[in-house]
Amino acid sequence: MPRYVTLDDSYETAREDFAWDLPETFNAAHDLVRKHDDPKGSVALFQASPDGRRETYTFHDIDVLSNRVANALSTLGVEFGDRVAVAVPQKPANPITHLACWKLGAISIPLSVLFGSEALGYRLDDSGANVAVVDEAVRESLDEVRDDCPDLEHVVEVDGDAEGDVRRFEELPRDGGRSFDLAETTPETPAIVMYTSGSTGPPKGVLHGHHVWVGHCPTYSMVFERNVLGKTVAWTPADWAWIGALGDLLFSSWHYGRPVVGYPMGKFDAEEAFELVEEFGVTDAFIPPTAIRMMMEVPDPTDAYDLDLDAISTGGEPLTPEILAWAEEELAGVAVNELYGQTEANLLVANCGDWFEAKPGSMGKPVPGHDVAIVDPETGEELSRGEVGQIAVRNPTEPAIFEEYWNAPKKTESVRVGDWHLTGDLAVQDEDDYIWFKSRDDDLIITSGYRVGPGEIEKAVLEHESVEQVGVVGVPDDTRGEIIAAFVQPVSGVEGTDALREEIRTLVRDRLAEYEYPRRIEFVARLPQTTTGKIQRTELRERAVEESGS
Structure with missing residues (x-):
């Protein structure tokens, strides 16, 4: 696999020429961190805290810290294939724990700090997590359900008192050695389970392999192409528990060796967001449409703040014309590019003005590297242009597509028709390849x-x-x-x-x-x-x- 996944030439040429070329042996921790072990110390993370503290971590720092945590987790009994839950906001302990798991060959389970006790308990029990690394804000909810999670042997608390048999996360790096040999993994080796709610039944665990973050990179390269190898800084207000934060920005940025800003904001504050973007010279951001609309309420942002912002990517819901107009008029022409995907198969379609003319109201076009089509969900047959069907992506050798639903083989089968993964979203594709969203095929x-x-x-x-x-x-x-x-x-x-x-x-x-x-x-x-x-x-x-x- 090349050092960087980038797209060159025109959109048409990129779609025609792109091919996935991953090696037989592949570990996400090496791709995201260890390959950037620059003796000069390239920055991976600018960490900010609401109390005013500021810290900087290089890729070497993150690599060593995750080595230490991997060693400590191993001492706790975590082995290849075991599950470790991570319920931590935008703090260094979050990605460090994920990386430590992948170095061990263990599977990480990102969980939102917004979860209440029932939501937290179900996911811990269903995943069979052996260890839970949780923020102090989550500790009380965890204590309520810990007895209902028979596989949960150890709890590690971040920034808390860690009373009783609970360990302090800050002690883990001191307990583990500086070096760690990566487990032998392939691109498809299970690495992470992310839970998503379906229209009926309990939440579903979506299992991805080590190659999942590489699968995000063609789209990331499209929306931030001018900057992927430049002196840039990336940031998102999204919770580091969702694929939209981890894949659309954090780990895609680290694939390219780019620094990210971490800040546990809590409830989104538009003025605070602008202050953060100004302070750290953020050039590229992934911001959900709801947060953008809140930022639109701040008057004269370019006069009030000295911004280096160059491009915004957004997704999760349709992009409205007023957002594009606001970025053009109030942010001096900052590009706003729309992304489409889901936890099971993310960043499949993009609307990027630098690559092709945008059609207002459309989702954009399929991203190079992803074979996306509108199909009949019963037969898997590709439909004619203009016919309504399900958005689907051909799944063999496709790193962005999930491996299976955790503990739910029948559910996995239900979204597979032949070589296609069905997204559950209804749409049409026009003669120029643009895809137009119609509705969900369920009650989500x-x-x-x-x-x-x-x-x-x-x-x-x-x-x-x-x-x-x-x-x-x-x-x-x-x-x-x-x-x-x-x-x-x-x-x-x-x-x-x-x-x-x-x-x-x-x-x-x-x-x-x-x-x-x-x-x-x-x-x-x-x-x-x-x-x-x-x-x-x-x-x-x-x-x-x-x-x-x-």
């Missing part, structure tokens, strides 16, 4: 860039003693793309009140995550159901849209 809700399954929320709401039935749908929203709406049927004799609404919201926040609570709750006497007793979400969605005037 995309809110503020997060993909949320209504089934998981409904299960949490039903735990309230005053709820008889509930149906959850997504409703269009100008700021968040969609908001979560819950139609609640109270038990007999209970009145739907504002107090009950708040109790339900709090319950969902505590059980699942901050972004999964229903912002809109409507009480109904009866929910529409099919003859087999299933809730008719389509009817609820139409009702919600009509009542909101969307």
Whole structure:
């Protein structure tokens, strides 16, 4: 494999000539860090903290620290194929732990610090994690479910007191040696499981191999082509638990030897974001559309801040024309390039003005290296231009595509038709190769860039003693793309009140995550159901849209 995955020449030539060329032996930790072991000390991470602390880590620093953590994890009994959960915000302990796992041949499990106890416990138990490395903010939720996770033998706390049998993360590097020999791994060796919510049933664990981050690089190269080997700085406000943060920016940047800014912001603050971009000279950023819309509320940003920003990539929900207009007018022409993908197969399609003329409203064109088409989901047959079908990507030897759903072989089979991986997104492709999104093929809700399954929320709401039935749908929203709406049927004799609404919201926040609570709750006497007793979400969605005037 070449040292860098880059795209040259025209879009058409790049698509025709690109070929994956990964070696038989491949370890993500070597590709992302060790190959950059520059004696001059090239910077990998500018770490900032809300309390004003600033630290700088070179690639050599990250390599040595992850060596030490790998040795310490080995002492705790972590072996090849074991799972280690990582619930840490944008702090060095997050990527250092992932790298340590991959050096061991273990599998890392990124988990959001926004998860409540139920969401955290399910993923820990389902993955069979032996060790959990968690931030101090997550410790209380973990303690609530630790007894329900029989495989969890060790807990390591970041920046906390680490009482009882819990270890302090800061002690791990002191316990381990500076050197570590990488485990023998191939591109397909299991490396990471990322959980995503489906439209029905429990969250699904998406297993990727060591080559997953290389699979992101053609798209990264497209959206930041002018800068991938230049003196640049990258940043994202997205949680380092999602593929959109890890793949779209953090680990793709490290593949190219580029520094990244880490900052555990918590709740997004637009002015704080601009201050961070100014302080560190951020040139390239991955920013979800919801965060961009919040930044649009800051007046005269180029007058208020001395910005080096050159390009923004964004994804997770459709890019609207007003965002492009804002970047052109208020950010002095900063490029905004749209990305499309999913946890199972990320960064497949891109809209990049430097590569081809943008068509407003389209998702863009397939990225070189990814064989993307619109297919019949039943037969796998490619459809004619203009016909509605599922977006699919041909999966043999494709590093961006997941290996399987964890512990769910039938679910894995359900998204494979012949050589194609089905995304579940309906679209059409025009005669010029542009792809136009139509809708999801299921009930998945995309809110503020997060993909949320209504089934998981409904299960949490039903735990309230005053709820008889509930149906959850997504409703269009100008700021968040969609908001979560819950139609609640109270038990007999209970009145739907504002107090009950708040109790339900709090319950969902505590059980699942901050972004999964229903912002809109409507009480109904009866929910529409099919003859087999299933809730008719389509009817609820139409009702919600009509009542909101969307």
